[in-house]
Amino acid sequence: MKSKSILRGKRTHFCGELRKKDVDKEVILFGWVNRIRDIGNLIFIDLRDREGLAQVVISSEQKDLLGKAKNIRMEYVLAVKGVVKPREEGMKNHELATGDIEVLVKEMEVLSQSETLPFVISDPVKATEEMRFKYRYLDLRRPSMQKNIRLRHRAALIVRNFLDKKGFYEIETPFLTKSTPEGARDYLVPSREYKGRFFALPQSPQLFKQIFMISGFDRYFQIVRCFRDEDLRADRQPEFTQIDMEMSFAGQEDVFSVTEEMIVCLFDLIGARLSRPFPRLTYEESMERFGTDRPDLRNRMEIIDLTDTGLRIDSRIIRSVLQSDGVLKGLVVQNGKNLSRSRLDKVEKRARGLGAKGIIWIKKEKQTFTSPLRLKNEDFTQIWEKSKAGEDDLILLVADKKETALRVLGELRTDFFYQEKTDSTDFQFVWITDFPLFEWSEDENKLVSMHHPFTSPKAEDMPELEKEPLKVKADAYDLVVNGVEIGGGSIRIKDRDTQERIFRVLGLDEKEQENKFGFFLKALTYGAPPHGGIALGFDRIVMILAGEESIRDVIPFPKTTSSLCLMTDSPSEVDENRLKEVGIQIIKKNKGGKNDE
């Protein structure tokens, strides 16, 4: 047996950090076998660790080593002791940060072996996302994933250091808490000691952070997990992380200022220089011009209002819409003249899918117009001039209820933009302000909070709260970058009376208020400072910093779009006894899957 293990020695370097300056040094490296190039009497191994790759060389001058190296396979874990040698010109690998040197092996130990891998660890990845999830530990070995997770760590560190400097305390809040009636579906946790009663995992620490303000901590933040039991998307996971913040004696400007400064620090991580202050749009303006409350301002297209023009032109279809409270909205597609008929059919289909009854396109050739809509030439000309369309452009029109027309054209505006190459180093931030306090839920047939029920109405709208609730604006705001909503917040209600008025408008009777929010209403009566805050989507911010298109690529262990964890195979069934313990009886199983008998 060998007397002494390399492990007795200390690692001297990470593989990825070796450079020319390390030539002639004796080094000890630990790492995974990324690739083997066996030339016969000469073997090259790319050894990989957190920091990168280094080429280690075993030659026939050491017969015993060579024999040992012949048995090495991909992803074996090795300890290597050797000397750093310069590479001759022509043998350098300029693709590799460590490409000027290599390590001539003197001693080598296999610390761990590896079975044949389900997929090769490479960037860009060649495995499907399904495979990557199942073998997440292997997927995470890929340099790009390592980079994303490191970036996430550094972003969190910047947030902590920055907010600490600004006087924020990082304070934790409970995960086992109370189910709330409004908002997203809660994840429920049964109570063993009180059968039939449940904790809920927090959708956000909203009330706790407001209570911190009432408790006098003045400024709070937390990088905190939030849970929402809703369907998923590329930018939505059932558990996600927020940078949650709250400030006392602060108004909107204070929240904007500290948030912007922090965002600037975060984007400095990737060398992006942002200019402040960020532009602002009211909700109303954003909807009118972009058809969405999270506009991508890199996209210069804007929706135009043609309702007045529509009333003047001779079209029964358009007139009938406009006379029943509808609007005529348009979108100019630059150089859209050459869009094929089948492409236009797709646009039409998409518009119908979004709820439009149809869409009208107009093309121009010299002085004549082509369109499925039959109009007099001078009417087409009116529209064309009002739209300020150019010769090679295409005009899209939607005549519908205002909300529908704006939404449809807003989506089409986005579709057209993403078919072009977008500049990934251009970050267009915008604050959306003055959101409505309430919106009408067709589903539940009642008013619901647009933000959340603790949001302060604008002072000047207070008298209208009960009479015209849908016209009341809130001191609420969102932060948007390149069409992604990365945060939202508001100035909060600070007195019990206002809070109760809001609850009443939302249809919560006194008993319900007491039952769900009694503790909070009471807290508001003992000296609540004016306060407000914001919550930023940490995963989304890291996603944008990393240049990824899904937050799954910046979350170590994400769920699939159907809320499954393929690595642990959860959720899974539990023993009958465990269920009994928490007083739960399964009524009916669905999704027969693997867990069923």
Place this chain on the structure above:
RNA sequence: GGGGUCGUAGUUCAGCUUGGUUAGAACGCCGGCCUGUCACGCCGGAGGUCGCGAGUUCGAGUCUCGUCGGCCCCGCCA
């Protein structure tokens, strides 16, 4: 809950339109050769429940229905 799309070797895919020999390729894996490779190269080999279940048919990877799973979107996400 709805729509779209995908599921074939360990992996990534082709084959499916128009049903019909032994289901192919690349990478990986196994064996051999190779002293300057770096996606090493060359030679040879093993490897398939065509996701699962029904149906149509003389015959199904291919057509139909159902189901499970991945991804995208709508609803939903205060």
